[in-house]
Amino acid sequence: TKRYSITLLPGDGIGPEVISVAKNVLKLAGSLEGFLSFPFPVFPLFRIEFSFQEMPMGGAALDLTGVPLPEETLSAAQRADAVLLGAIGGYKWDKNEKHLKPETGLLQLREGLKVFANLRPATVLPQLVDSSTLKKDVAEGVDLMVVRELTGGIYFGKPRGFGTNEKGEDIGFNTEVYSTHEIDRIARVAFEIARKRRGQLCSVDKANVLEASMLWRKRVTAIASEYPDVELSHMYVDNAAMQLVRYPKQFDTIVTNNIFGDILSDEASMITGSIGMLPSASLGESGPGLFEPIHGSAPDIAGQDKANPLATILSAAMLLKYGLGEANAANRIENAVLDTLNRGFRTGDIYSTGNKLVGCKEMGEEVLKSVDSPVPTA
Ligand code: NAD
Ligand code: IPM
Ligand code: MN
Numbered sequence: 138t139k140r141y142s143i144t145l146l147p148g149d150g151i152g153p154e155v156i157s158v159a160k161n162v163l164k165l166a167g168s169l170e171g172f173l174s175f176p177f178p179v180f181p182l183f184r185i186e187f188s189f190q191e192m193p194m195g196g197a198a199l200d201l202t203g204v205p206l207p208e209e210t211l212s213a214a215q216r217a218d219a220v221l222l223g224a225i226g227g228y229k230w231d232k233n234e235k236h237l238k239p240e241t242g243l244l245q246l247r248e249g250l251k252v253f254a255n256l257r258p259a260t261v262l263p264q265l266v267d268s269s270t271l272k273k274d275v276a277e278g279v280d281l282m283v284v285r286e287l288t289g290g291i292y293f294g295k296p297r298g299f300g301t302n303e304k305g306e307d308i309g310f311n312t313e314v315y316s317t318h319e320i321d322r323i324a325r326v327a328f329e330i331a332r333k334r335r336g337q338l339c340s341v342d343k344a345n346v347l348e349a350s351m352l353w354r355k356r357v358t359a360i361a362s363e364y365p366d367v368e369l370s371h372m373y374v375d376n377a378a379m380q381l382v383r384y385p386k387q388f389d390t391i392v393t394n395n396i397f398g399d400i401l402s403d404e405a406s407m408i409t410g411s412i413g414m415l416p417s418a419s420l421g422e423s424g425p426g427l428f429e430p431i432h433g434s435a436p437d438i439a440g441q442d443k444a445n446p447l448a449t450i451l452s453a454a455m456l457l458k459y460g461l462g463e464a465n466a467a468n469r470i471e472n473a474v475l476d477t478l479n480r481g482f483r484t485g486d487i488y489s490t491g492n493k494l495v496g497c498k499e500m501g502e503e504v505l506k507s508v509d510s511p512v513p514t515a
Pocket of ligand 3: 399400403431
């Protein structure tokens with residue numbers, strides 16, 4: 138039996154709802170690994186067992202301890218084999234000072250785990266083509282990966298803050314800054330990913346205006362010489378936002394900075410049907426990865442059992458694949474999601490007529506059934 142320790146950070150809003158579902162899916166998928174079944178009696182050889190440690194984070198941690206990322210939470214995350222996060226944030230804490238915002242805790246967590254590479258795949262599943270707001274022929278077959286730089290750029294750049302200008306007016310200011318080594322390392326991650334996909338990398342920047350983007354383009358171009366098998370192109374972010382809804386199939390792998398990646402991945406999610414479908418993996422050079430859906434705490438539907446848990450379930454699959462190297466268990470979960478969709482189950486965000494409308498919990502139960510008895514899927 139293989140044992141992994143997972144730190145669970147349910148967070149706020151729909152976070153706890155989707156995490157409790159994903160936890161059960163992980164448990165079951167792990168317990169089904171490594172069975173030697175034929176011609177011998179069924180006997181678990183390399184079963185995966187998880188020890189889950191749930192820690193407070195975000196608004197929940199603020200209410201409990203006064204800070205959005207308690208030291209105990211960060212150190213538990215750092216010691217774990219992988220970290221699975223629900224979502225953080227909510228109206229209640231929106232007016233908090235910067236250092237007491239749930240969002241600040243999330244940035245501290247990403248920084249504390251040094252997870253600079255955020256992988257956000259957006260795949261249009263054949264089962265969900267009708268859920269996309271784009272026309273069928275535009276959406277179908279889309280399969281792209283946004284590689285978002287996660288621990289630099291305007292989210293972390295200094296100087297930042299509030300002040301007063303010459304006219305005595307209040308100002309708020311931030312700095313978009315990237316260093317060579319920050320760009321080089323995210324570029325290498327993106328080239329490696331593109332190499333294993335369809336060999337096309339599109340770097341998205343604003344090099345016609347921003348110095349940080351000018352250096353970005355120069356360094357990505359330089360790193361390209363290490364990857365002659367990958368075809369590199371560059372695109373301005375405004376055009377990229379437009380191209381994503383015009384003809385998204387042109388994209389294979391996209392590499393971009395922290396803020397552009399945040400925005401473009403939410404845009405890309407809608408091509409697939411819903412933001413409730415998109416998982417992510419955040420990885421560093423070493424240490425545990427952080428896995429989370431790209432959506433937020435969805436305060437508008439929190440506590441109503443309406444959230445789509447599939448983004449978090451698919452994040453758990455990314456945890457197995459990228460965080461633990463357990464590709465087989467990851468595939469088991471991905472297939473179970475496809476099977477559940479094939480059987481017609483849909484949460485409200487991906488519902489279309491003729492399907493079975495279910496809540497978060499029931500969707501989770503159906504996925505568990507599919508994990509347990511995988512049916513061949515298309
Ligand atoms: P959001 O992603 O929470 O919600 C946007 C819309 O998408 C809402 O209508 C919501 O109901 C819907 N939605 C999101 N996830 C869904 C799911 N799984 N199933 C069904 N519908 C879903 O973004 P927002 O409203 O801009 O932000 C709400 C809060 O979440 C804010 O406090 C924000 O800072 C925070 N946030 C946190 C994260 C994170 O924890 N990683 C990410 C984004 C936003
Ligand atoms: C995300 C979120 C976060 C981000 C916020 C909540 C800090 O939007 O994970 O996409 O901007 O990175
Ligand atoms: Mn976001």
